[in-house]
Amino acid sequence: METSIEDNIKYIYLDGLNLPVKRFAISKESLLMAIGITTDGYRKILAVQLGDRESASSWREFFKDLKRRGLKGRQLELGIMDGLPGLEKAFIECFPKAKTQRCVVHKLRNIAAKLPRKIQKDCLDHVKRVFYADSYEEALERFKDWKKYWGKVAPGAVQCLEKDLESVLQFYHFPKQHWKILRTTNIIERAFKEFRRRTRQMDSLPNEDCCLRCVYAIACNLNETWSKRRVDGFSPRRKENAPIVA
Numbered sequence: 001m002e003t004s005i006e007d008n009i010k011y012i013y014l015d016g017l018n019l020p021v022k023r024f025a026i027s028k029e030s031l032l033m034a035i036g037i038t039t040d041g042y043r044k045i046l047a048v049q050l051g052d053r054e055s056a057s058s059w060r061e062f063f064k065d066l067k068r069r070g071l072k073g074r075q076l077e078l079g080i081m082d083g084l085p086g087l088e089k090a091f092i093e094c095f096p097k098a099k100t101q102r103c104v105v106h107k108l109r110n111i112a113a114k115l116p117r118k119i120q121k122d123c124l125d126h127v128k129r130v131f132y133a134d135s136y137e138e139a140l141e142r143f144k145d146w147k148k149y150w151g152k153v154a155p156g157a158v159q160c161l162e163k164d165l166e167s168v169l170q171f172y173h174f175p176k177q178h179w180k181i182l183r184t185t186n187i188i189e190r191a192f193k194e195f196r197r198r199t200r201q202m203d204s205l206p207n208e209d210c211c212l213r214c215v216y217a218i219a220c221n222l223n224e225t226w227s228k229r230r231v232d233g234f235s236p237r238r239k240e241n242a243p244i245v246a
Contacts, residue, residue: 005046005070009036011181012046012098013188014059014081014091017195019215031195031215032062035188039075041234043187043226045219046071050212056086063094073098078174080185082106083164102167103185104131107160114156123150123157130161131183136172177233187231191222 016030034046047069049062067073073095080101081087088100108124115123127146133139143165147158161168171182181187198218230236 003069005036005066006038007070007072007074008039009046009071009073009076010039011037011078011080011178012076013037013185014079014087015185015188015192017192019195032058033188033191034062034066035191036071037181037187037231037234040236041230043231044223045191048212048215048219056090059087059090060094063090067094078170078182080182080187082185083110083167099170099173100167101170101182102164104168104183106185107164107168111157111160114160115154119154123154126150127157127161131168133172136169139169139172175233181231181233194218194222 013035014033016032019031030050032047032049035043036046037043047062047066049065076095076098078099078101079091079095080103081091083102083106091098091100108128111127112120112124126149127143130139130142130146133142143161147162151158171179174182195215195218198214
C-alpha cells in the first residue's frame with residue numbers, strides 16, 4: 001500500500017498473519033499489518049507487507065516504510081500488539097514517544113499455559129478481574145489479591161503476568177471510553193478473519209505479487225467500509241464556536 005499516510009494516527013495495532021504463498025514450493029509466510037486509529041476515531045489499514053514475523057529487522061523496515069509514507073508519529077500515543085519481542089523492540093526504537101500495550105487475550109493464553117488444567121478456569125476467572133477494574137489503582141490492588149491467593153499454587157502463572165504487568169495495564173492511562181478497544185488486538189484480529197475468509201478458497205497464493213494484490217484489494221474494501229463509521233468510544237468533534245447544548 002503505497003499511498004501517503006496522514007500523520008494523525010493516535011493508536012496503532014500491529015500483528016502478522018500467516019498465508020500460504022507459492023515460491024519454489026508452498027510455504028507459510030507472514031503478512032505484516034498495521035491498522036491505525038485516527039485522532040477523530042476512524043480506523044484504517046496503513047500497510048501490509050510480507051516479512052519474517054519473528055524478526056525485529058523486518059518490523060524495523062516495516063516501520064521505516066510507514067515513516068517514509070508520512071507516519072512520523074507526532075500524535076501516536078500507543079501501539080497495541082501481542083508481545084512478540086522483535087515487534088515490540090522495533091516499535092520502541094522507531095516510535096520512542098509512544099507507549100506499548102500487550103494484548104490481554106494473548107497474555108491470558110500465556111498464563112493458561114502455565115496452569116494445571118484442574119485449576120485453570122478458577123485462576124483465569126480470578127485474574128480477568130484485573131483487566132476490568134474501574135481504575136489503574138484498583139487493577140493493581142486486584143493483581144495483588146490474585147498474586148497473594150495463587151502465588152504458592154501457581155507461581156509460574158503469577159510470574160508470567162507480573163513481568164509484563166505495566167505493559168498489559170497500559171490502557172488504564174488512556175480515556176476510559178477507549179479501554180475496550182485498547183485492551184486487545186481484536187481490531188486487527190477481525191481484519192485477519194476477513195482476509196482468511198476471502199482467501200480460503202485458494203490452496204495457496206500463486207506468488208508474492210498475487211498475494212499482495214489480493215490483500216491490497218481486501219484492505220481497500222475494508223478501509224472504504226470503515227471510513228463511514230467511527231470506532232466505539234470516539235465522538236464527533238464539536239465545531240469551533242458551536243454552542244454547547246446542556
